[in-house]
Amino acid sequence: MDIKKFIRDIPDFPKKGIIFKDITPLLKDKKAFKEAIDQLCDEVKDLDFDLIIAPEARGFILGSAMAYKLGKGFVPVRKPGKLPYKTAYEEFQLEYGTDQLHIHIDAVEKGQNVLIVDDVLATGGTAKALANLVKKVGGNVAGMIFLIELSFLNAREKLQNYWVESLIKY
Amino acid sequence: MDIKKFIRDIPDFPKKGIIFKDITPLLKDKKAFKEAIDQLCDEVKDLDFDLIIAPEARGFILGSAMAYKLGKGFVPVRKPGKLPYKTAYEEFQLEYGTDQLHIHIDAVEKGQNVLIVDDVLATGGTAKALANLVKKVGGNVAGMIFLIELSFLNAREKLQNYWVESLIKY
Numbered sequence A, B: 001m002d003i004k005k006f007i008r009d010i011p012d013f014p015k016k017g018i019i020f021k022d023i024t025p026l027l028k029d030k031k032a033f034k035e036a037i038d039q040l041c042d043e044v045k046d047l048d049f050d051l052i053i054a055p056e057a058r059g060f061i062l063g064s065a066m067a068y069k070l071g072k073g074f075v076p077v078r079k080p081g082k083l084p085y086k087t088a089y090e091e092f093q094l095e096y097g098t099d100q101l102h103i104h105i106d107a108v109e110k111g112q113n114v115l116i117v118d119d120v121l122a123t124g125g126t127a128k129a130l131a132n133l134v135k136k137v138g139g140n141v142a143g144m145i146f147l148i149e150l151s152f153l154n155a156r157e158k159l160q161n162y163w164v165e166s167l168i169k170y
Helices: A024-028 A030-043 A058-070 A125-136 B024-028 B030-043 B058-070 B125-136
Strands: A008-011 A019-022 A051-055 A073-077 A087-094 A097-104 A113-121 A140-149 A164-169 B008-011 B019-022 B051-055 B073-077 B087-094 B097-104 B113-121 B140-149 B164-169
Touching: A024 A030, A024 B073, A030 A058, A030 A140, A030 A164, A030 B058, A030 B073, A051 A058, A051 A125, A058 A073, A058 A113, A058 B030, A058 B058, A058 B073, A073 A097, A073 B024, A073 B030, A073 B058, A087 A125, A097 A125, A113 A125, A125 A140, B024 B030, B030 B058, B030 B140, B030 B164, B051 B058, B051 B125, B058 B073, B058 B113, B073 B097, B087 B125, B097 B125, B113 B125, B125 B140
Parallel strands: A051 A073, A051 A113, A113 A140, A140 A164, B051 B073, B051 B113, B113 B140, B140 B164
Antiparallel strands: A008 A019, A087 A097, B008 B019, B087 B097
16 A cells, blocks of 8 residues: 555645645545554564654654554653653754753653654654653663655754664655 | 553642643553553444544544554644644633634545544533534544543533543543
8 A cells, every 4th residue: 555645745834835744634544544553663673662752743643553553652752841740851953943842751761762753754853852852861762763754854864873764755 | 450540640730720630651651551542442342433533732642542453544633823734623712721723624524423532531622622623524423532531620511412431530
């Protein structure tokens, strides 16, 4: 099944000149959604990890379903002010500005291996921040997997120390 | 397995006087997370539905894993400005203020049955808005399920026309 055809281009979102890759047609199609999660899980089958972390909000959709299928715990990474307990955070560069990502300080046990999941790998700024967060709270980064990779933005240059994979490349 | 013991009370979040029910200890425990999703799916086993919708961001975590397990499509409902395509929206009362929830206008096919999923049923304002959104875009509400219900807030008075269930009641 070709899941790429379920990704919709939305021009000028979130701002003029950006072509946004909309995954909602894939999510709402039960076969395409299942296939995407199964393919993501298949890609990481040789990695050793205990937890999946994903950033809000679209990352939650893929990371949680993968965690369920693979029998792993799930750790949400969130924008400032959203997590209720004490957090560690990273400042990072977004494709469209800057922001912070927070993680609960007790989200990962010392030495646990963590898989990072998100919908889109763009410039790699978010991915790099996620990896730093994992290390800040005592974990090891087992790898990173993305549904979509915008290869022309060269994120892999920033992520050379990590195992990185994606299902759909533009 | 008693999943309730994985829910943590955080006093004065997001503001003074509120005791926030933190589900992150449950999510990060692989057995508790699996058990919670399995129990949620078991509760809805007699309902007939095609899609699961859930609001950002914690709703995504439960709704997506349930959709994967049950072989259903998943539809995200989001805050203003987050969904890239044309949306329908509902204005609603939060426990701590007011907000809007948006859904893509093509998220549901006419006559499809939809299950609403969220982490917490508090006053029922969000749940009612979700039900109205489903109807606005042509769907039928098959029911609503929540991990946690704050029974003392009497949400069910607002939701008498719907099938409503929850796993953990306070």
